[in-house]
Amino acid sequence: MIATATAPSRPRYVQIEESLHALLETGGYRPGDKLPPEPELAQQLGVSRATLREALRSFEQQGIINRKQGVGTFVNLRPPYIESGLESLESIEMLLASRQILPTFLQRTVCTEAALPKAAQRLSIDEGEPLTVVTSTVTVAGSPVAYLLEVTPEGFVEAAAIQSAATSLLHLLLDNRESYDIAYAVAHIAPVHGTEAICGALGVGGQTPLFFVEQTVYSAAHQPRFYSRNYYVPNFFDFHIIRKREI
Amino acid sequence: MIATATAPSRPRYVQIEESLHALLETGGYRPGDKLPPEPELAQQLGVSRATLREALRSFEQQGIINRKQGVGTFVNLRPPYIESGLESLESIEMLLASRQILPTFLQRTVCTEAALPKAAQRLSIDEGEPLTVVTSTVTVAGSPVAYLLEVTPEGFVEAAAIQSAATSLLHLLLDNRESYDIAYAVAHIAPVHGTEAICGALGVGGQTPLFFVEQTVYSAAHQPRFYSRNYYVPNFFDFHIIRKREI
DNA sequence: GACAAATATTTGTCAGACAACTGGATTATA
C-alpha cells in the first residue's frame, strides 16, 4: 500500500497522516466536502478507528479539517496564502520557483574565516573555529534582487559541493534532507539601509530601505547548523506571514 | 476536577489538552522530563487512554512533546523564542506586557469614513459602507514607538466601547474572545519610509527606515473583520519568526 | 568484566461497544 520508506519504525498514525494528505490532495476532496464516516475511512486505509482518529486529531490541530459530533468531518476552507509565507522555511530558489522564476547567482564567493565571538556563539562552536562563508548576489532577469551572506562551520557541508553548486547554501542544505537534518530557523527581520558595498551590489541608492533577514537554522535536535544575513530589495518581494491566535 | 467552562459541548480531548498544558506549565515539568506512563496519566486526568492519546497526538504535532515506543513521552526542548514571535497574533499591548512595559496611546482619534474600493475589497463589504477608523501613536516612557491605523466595519464593535477604550482596536477584539471570534491574520511586512505626518508623529527623520506591517484579521470562518496599517520604529522592536520546514 | 538471555516497562494498535449529538422525517396536537 504505502511504501515502507526510510524508517520502518515510524508509527502508523504518522503514515496514515500522509495517506490522508494524499487523499485530500489527489482524491478530489475540495474545501467544504464531507469525508466518509470514520469506520469506513478506517477500513479504507486499513487501520483501526482509534489510530485513524489520532491522525485526524493532528489534521484538526493544523486546521485542515473540522470535526463535529453527530454531523461529520469536513475539509476546511484554507486561509488565503496559507503556503509559502515567511513562516515556512524555504530557500530563495524555492520561493522563486513557485512563481516560475529562475534566479542567477552572481559574484558568488566562497571563503574560509575564523569564527568571531558572535558567530561562534550563534553556531555554538568555539571562537576561532573555521567557518565557510558564502556571499552572493541574486539576480532575476538581470536585475539584482537580493544579497546573501551565508555561514556554516567548515566541514558540515562538503567543500566540493559548495564550490560546484550554483545555488544558495541554504538550498543545498534543504535539498539534501538525508544528509542535513534541517528542521527550522529563527529569523529576525528589520528594515535597514544597506552599506555602500551592499547597495552597490544591489544597484540601489543608499536611501532605499532594504528588507533585512538574519536567521539561524537549526536541526531537529535544536543544534544550530547555519546562519545567514540576507538583504532583499523590497519592491520585488512581497513577504507575508500567517499569524495565528494562540490559546 | 476541571471546570466545565463556557462550552459544555467542547470535546473532551480539547479540554484534556488544556489540562495537559497547565500540567506542563505549572506542574513543574521541564524540557527533557519524562511524563508518567499513559495509563497513569489517563487516570490522573480522569479520562480514557484513547482520549488522552488524541490530546497527546496534538501536542506531538505542535512539537511540545516527543513520544517513543517502549521508552516514554518526553517534554521537548523548546526552540528559542518559541513564544511571541510574529507568527503569533498579538496586540501591541500584549507584546509589550510580556516585557512588563505599559504603553500609552497618544493622539488617539476615532472617525467614520466611507469605504474606498481597496478597503471594501479587503473587508469583503460594499464600497461606501461606513468604516470606523482609529489612529493612534503608541509611546513608551514618553518616546513614540509605533503609529497605528486600524479599520473595521462600523457596527462590528460597539462605538462606545471604541471611544472609551485607551487601547488599540486589535486589543479590544482579542481581549473579548466571546464577542469577536478572531482566529488569525495575514500580515504583509515591508521596510518603508514614513510619510511626513507619520515621521512627525514618531519623531524620526524622513530617512529612517520604518517597519511596516499591513494585516487583515479573520474570524475562524475566514471572514475578514479588521485590518490595520502599522508603522514600527525598528530600534525599539525586535521582530522574529520561527520558520518551520514543511514536508 | 563481558556477553547473552530473560523480564519489565512503555508506547502502538486493535476490536467492539455504547454515549452524545445532529438533522431530518414522522407523528401528534392545536
Add this chain to the structure above:
DNA sequence: TATAATCCAGTTGTCTGACAAATATTTGTC
C-alpha cells in the same frame, strides 16, 4: 393546515480491555 413534539438513523466522542512491538533493565552465564 400549521406547528410542535417525538422518534430515528447517521456520525463523532469516549470507554474498556487486550495484545503487539520496541526499548531498557535485570539476571544469568562464562
